[in-house]
Amino acid sequence: MRTIDDFTRPREFVSPIDDYFGRIVRRWADEEVIPNRRRYDEDWQEHLLIEPAFDQLMGKLGLQRVLFPEDLGGWGLGHSHYIGSASFRLMEEVARADTGMAVAFGVTFWPLIMICNEPHLNRRLCEEFAPLFCQTEKAVFAANAMTEPQGGADIENMEIIKGATIQTTARLEGDEWVINGHKLWPTNSGGICSLFGVVCTTKPGSTDLNDFAFIFVPADRPGVTQGKPYQKAGMAADKNGDIWFDQVRVPSHYRACGPGDDFKYFKEVISFGNLGSIAFVSGALLNVFEIIKNFSETNYHRNLPLKENDALAGVLADLARDTEIIRILGYQYARMLDRPDLYGERWNEELVTKGRVYKYFACDRALDIIGKVMNLMEASGSDRRWDIEKHWRDLKIVQLWMGGKQLCQMETARWFYECETL
Amino acid sequence: MDCFSLIPCSSDQPHESDILLTQTLKRWAETEVMAKRLENREDLDLLIKPALHKLFVDLEMQKMIFPEQYGGVGLNKPEVAQTLALSLEQIGRADTGIGYLYAATFALCSSFAMDYNLNDELCKLLSPLFCDSGKSAVGSLVLPSYASEIKTGPQILFQGRTYPAAAKQLDDRLIIKGSNLQPLNAGCDAEIFGIFCLLEGSNEPALVVIPANTPGLSRGEPQTRTGLAASLNCKLTLDQVAVPETCLISRGETSWQQLLSWFYLGVAAVTVGSLFAAFEILREWGENRVIKGKNSLLKDNPLTASVMAEVSQELLLDRLLLHQLAGIIASRSLEEPARAKKTSVAALSVVSQVTHSAEKAINQTMELMGSAGYATEWNLERYWRDIKTMQLHLGSWELNKMDLARFFYRSANL
Numbered sequence: 001m002r003t004i005d006d007f008t009r010p011r012e013f014v015s016p017i018d019d020y021f022g023r024i025v026r027r028w029a030d031e032e033v034i035p036n037r038r039r040y041d042e043d044w045q046e047h048l049l050i051e052p053a054f055d056q057l058m059g060k061l062g063l064q065r066v067l068f069p070e071d072l073g074g075w076g077l078g079h080s081h082y083i084g085s086a087s088f089r090l091m092e093e094v095a096r097a098d099t100g101m102a103v104a105f106g107v108t109f110w111p112l113i114m115i116c117n118e119p120h121l122n123r124r125l126c127e128e129f130a131p132l133f134c135q136t137e138k139a140v141f142a143a144n145a146m147t148e149p150q151g152g153a154d155i156e157n158m159e160i161i162k163g164a165t166i167q168t169t170a171r172l173e174g175d176e177w178v179i180n181g182h183k184l185w186p187t188n189s190g191g192i193c194s195l196f197g198v199v200c201t202t203k204p205g206s207t208d209l210n211d212f213a214f215i216f217v218p219a220d221r222p223g224v225t226q227g228k229p230y231q232k233a234g235m236a237a238d239k240n241g242d243i244w245f246d247q248v249r250v251p252s253h254y255r256a257c258g259p260g261d262d263f264k265y266f267k268e269v270i271s272f273g274n275l276g277s278i279a280f281v282s283g284a285l286l287n288v289f290e291i292i293k294n295f296s297e298t299n300y301h302r303n304l305p306l307k308e309n310d311a312l313a314g315v316l317a318d319l320a321r322d323t324e325i326i327r328i329l330g331y332q333y334a335r336m337l338d339r340p341d342l343y344g345e346r347w348n349e350e351l352v353t354k355g356r357v358y359k360y361f362a363c364d365r366a367l368d369i370i371g372k373v374m375n376l377m378e379a380s381g382s383d384r385r386w387d388i389e390k391h392w393r394d395l396k397i398v399q400l401w402m403g404g405k406q407l408c409q410m411e412t413a414r415w416f417y418e419c420e421t422l
Numbered sequence: 423m424d425c426f427s428l429i430p431c432s433s434d435q436p437h438e439s440d441i442l443l444t445q446t447l448k449r450w451a452e453t454e455v456m457a458k459r460l461e462n463r464e465d466l467d468l469l470i471k472p473a474l475h476k477l478f479v480d481l482e483m484q485k486m487i488f489p490e491q492y493g494g495v496g497l498n499k500p501e502v503a504q505t506l507a508l509s510l511e512q513i514g515r516a517d518t519g520i521g522y523l524y525a526a527t528f529a530l531c532s533s534f535a536m537d538y539n540l541n542d543e544l545c546k547l548l549s550p551l552f553c554d555s556g557k558s559a560v561g562s563l564v565l566p567s568y569a570s571e572i573k574t575g576p577q578i579l580f581q582g583r584t585y586p587a588a589a590k591q592l593d594d595r596l597i598i599k600g601s602n603l604q605p606l607n608a609g610c611d612a613e614i615f616g617i618f619c620l621l622e623g624s625n626e627p628a629l630v631v632i633p634a635n636t637p638g639l640s641r642g643e644p645q646t647r648t649g650l651a652a653s654l655n656c657k658l659t660l661d662q663v664a665v666p667e668t669c670l671i672s673r674g675e676t677s678w679q680q681l682l683s684w685f686y687l688g689v690a691a692v693t694v695g696s697l698f699a700a701f702e703i704l705r706e707w708g709e710n711r712v713i714k715g716k717n718s719l720l721k722d723n724p725l726t727a728s729v730m731a732e733v734s735q736e737l738l739l740d741r742l743l744l745h746q747l748a749g750i751i752a753s754r755s756l757e758e759p760a761r762a763k764k765t766s767v768a769a770l771s772v773v774s775q776v777t778h779s780a781e782k783a784i785n786q787t788m789e790l791m792g793s794a795g796y797a798t799e800w801n802l803e804r805y806w807r808d809i810k811t812m813q814l815h816l817g818s819w820e821l822n823k824m825d826l827a828r829f830f831y832r833s834a835n836l
Contacts, residue, residue, distance in 0.1 A: 038646075147793070160714060185793045231463070233796050233803035240793070300569040301821070302582050311820040371781065371810070375819050378567055379604050379655075382648040382811040389648040393807070396788065397796050405789045406713070406725055 004286040007324050010331050015082030018089050024061060025090060029097035032056050037098050038384050044236035045229060050101070054139035058105060063090065065134045067109055067116035072126055073134030078116035084337035087272070088279045088330055095283025099394035100237030102283060106276040107187040110144040110269050111197025114214055114256035120265050124253060125216065132194060142195040143188035144269065145243055157407055158267065159349065159414065160422070163201055163212040168245065170200035170213045172252060177215050179248040190229030190239030193219045197256065198245065210259035214266055215250060223248035234393030267347040271337060273402050274355030278330035280398050281362040284391040285323040291388050292319065292373050295380065315376050322369045326362045333358050353415040360408035363399035370395065425702050429738050431745040436508060444508050450477055451516030463798060464651035474520055474652065477513065478558040485553040487528060487535045492545045493553030498535050503751040507691040507744055514695025518808030519652030521695060523560050525688025526607045530561035530616040532684045533629055533671050538757045539680065543668045544631065551613050562605045562612035563685065564658070567817065570602055578625050580618070581825060582836065587660050589619035589628055594667045596630060603658040606815045610644050610654040618678065627678055629671040638663035649807030676759045679766035683756055686773035689812060690744045696805045697737045697780045703802050704733055704787045720790060729786050736783035740776045747772045767829045770822060777813040784809060
């Protein structure tokens with residue numbers, strides 16, 4: 001019998017721990033999440049159902065520790081040559097169960113990438129923050145506080161904006177940063193975050209890359225206020241809200257990498273964000289395949305299983321095609337991030353752009369084909385008992401986030417066509 | 423500027439009564455639904471039921487099609503198609519789900535109250551529910567679809583689909599049985615069900631109306647779905663349900679084509695209305711959001727403006743198609759079987775085109791709005807969920823295409 005494991009993984013370059021990680025997370029998904037996930041929508045504020053599953057994954061199984069160095073209690077993925085492909089597999093398996101959980105889990109690593117990854121490991125900050133993540137069996141969330149009111153994720157349009165529109169300021173007073181500003185919508189806000197990585201400017205309006213600052217702010221610092229989570233179309237496991245920083249003081253060494261390097265390595269976060277997005281899509285598609293295979297074998301047209309109808313089989317084939325291709329694409333990008341010797345550094349413009357290309361291709365294809373699969377299911381396509389509609393709702397935000405499709409298009413055009421004024 | 427005046431349609435010179443009605447419905451939409459939904463979201467008790475009651479009962483929309491002699495408004499001639507399209511645009515702009523309920527109810531009632539089908543006995547039987555009860559009354563449709571199990575022996579199918587129930591004539595009664603029936607709408611709270619059955623002995627499709635309180639009709643657990651909060655649905659079981667022979671509305675394919683044509687017209691109109699709402703949200707967004715820093719509004723950026731243009735183009739074309747279909751139905755095209763068949767094919771094509779186009783346009787609008795398009799607070803995502811849910815209830819597009827192929831290419835074996 002064909003299963004999701006019959007979709008191709010490029011075996012010549014997956015990490016040695018790929019299968020081990022995969023099995024652990026799949027068991028967690030099958031036991032802890034999939035039986036409960038259709039009740040998650042009503043749990044969007046309280047997380048009474050969702051939180052124990054996060055605790056199991058991130059705390060008890062310890063996956064929130066993976067980036068930190070081994071001697072600090074981590075698993076050392078930050079210096080591994082398999083960081084891309086191992087991350088892809090982890091995110092994909094979580095997303096198969098629930099994309100919202102995958103986003104919340106994956107985004108926890110975004111700020112940590114700035115300090116845990118080689119060659120820009122910030123040992124002092126790793127030592128300071130590792131206990132928060134590594135010495136607990138509770139899930140601990142970090143967030144990348146980036147998007148601001150008015151321009152939204154336009155702030156991510158880094159090549160052209162160069163941080164000039166950032167309104168959140170960081171002012172150095174003695175040996176402390178004083179941070180003021182308003183961020184909205186970061187994943188893992190809405191009250192659950194313990195550690196923010198805040199995108200700031202040290203000089204409002206400046207396009208000098210040295211003025212772009214990425215500064216860590218523990219959520220319990222005086223002056224940090226988190227608003228309530230927004231109600232959304234889906235993604236109940238991922239809380240998003242407003243965050244206000246009002247005269248928030250943190251030590252000066254909480255700046256992640258320093259002038260110039262904050263901007264440079266922040267683009268690595270974008271690369272991993274794109275990789276994660278493709279993994280979320282791939283994981284969701286794998287589960288859609290499982291569900292529709294079952295549906296098409298247990299519902300009948302002209303007294304035959306739906307899958308035996310030529311027209312319906314055409315849609316099923318398109319789903320298998322898109323799943324296969326997106327998965328291969330995701331692993332390819334993962335490998336490109338793993339092999340800077342072949343493809344260049346993870347923060348270079350080419351890799352960031354190609355990540356955008358793959359991400360928006362994957363999202364567009366997935367939403368289109370899941371919509372068609374739902375249509376094939378008739379009214380059952382919108383019935384929450386079948387779970388496909390949940391993937392459709394959840395994946396929509398993956399398409400919209402990180403600047404959305406138009407930013408992806410502009411960055412792609414800018415790089416491939418060497419546009420000078422876009 | 424009123425967004426409706428930006429998008430032309432063939433009903434731009436409507437009757438004075440239509441103008442008054444659409445103005446009334448616009449007021450209803452804005453005061454009873456849109457002004458309250460930020461606070462009440464999709465709450466059935468706080469928002470949807472009161473708004474539905476106001477629309478169906480206080481504004482008398484549920485008795486629109488009933489003849490005056492039965493207490494109705496008497497708009498039971500096919501010319502009402504234009505009125506219906508204009509009305510459902512306004513209702514759909516407010517709430518897709520309420521519009522969907524009205525479209526299904528109107529379509530079901532059209533099968534016994536429209537002048538070319540007027541069934542006095544049924545009007546007499548059912549008009550108290552719709553015209554006198556003081557309560558909102560919704561009609562629910564149950565149509566042939568997939569089967570949930572393999573049957574042994576030869577199967578009698580309707581255009582390849584499995585009948586949801588079987589009806590048998592016994593003296594002056596009909597006995598209906600069926601399990602696991604999936605209504606298109608309002609299984610939980612409909613007052614009447616219109617069910618396409620296989621009439622035993624004749625092997626013909628039969629449209630039977632069953633009052634919800636008939637012994638033997640039982641409802642399953644409420645289903646949770648992607649959208650259409652107004653349409654609380656569940657599966658049905660019909661255990662030897664007995665109704666008077668009067669409840670057999672019609673036999674043969676023509677009644678199917680007539681009912682679906684009205685239903686598809688209604689759904690297309692609701693969809694266009696919902697797309698109007700998305701268009702309004704996008705216009706406001708484009709006026710206030712910047713791209714590439716502070717100096718470029720979305721509406722002034724060539725890339726985003728081109729996407730915005732596509733959204734308005736979809737709306738414009740959808741509206742033209744909708745009112746063209748209304749014009750075809752208004753020309754009494756459903757009366758005669760050969761024309762009814764053509765009209766139903768046109769209606770299926772239009773409603774498929776419009777719902778898919780609206781899905782695309784609202785997707786694009788969400789893309790331009792980013793996370794705000796996804797947040798409940800901005801009121802866009804509800805239309806996205808609702809339109810998709812409504813589209814799914816039209817049946818599998820792959821199988822609907824077979825209906826078109828059968829008609830246009832005389833495919834005998836589909």
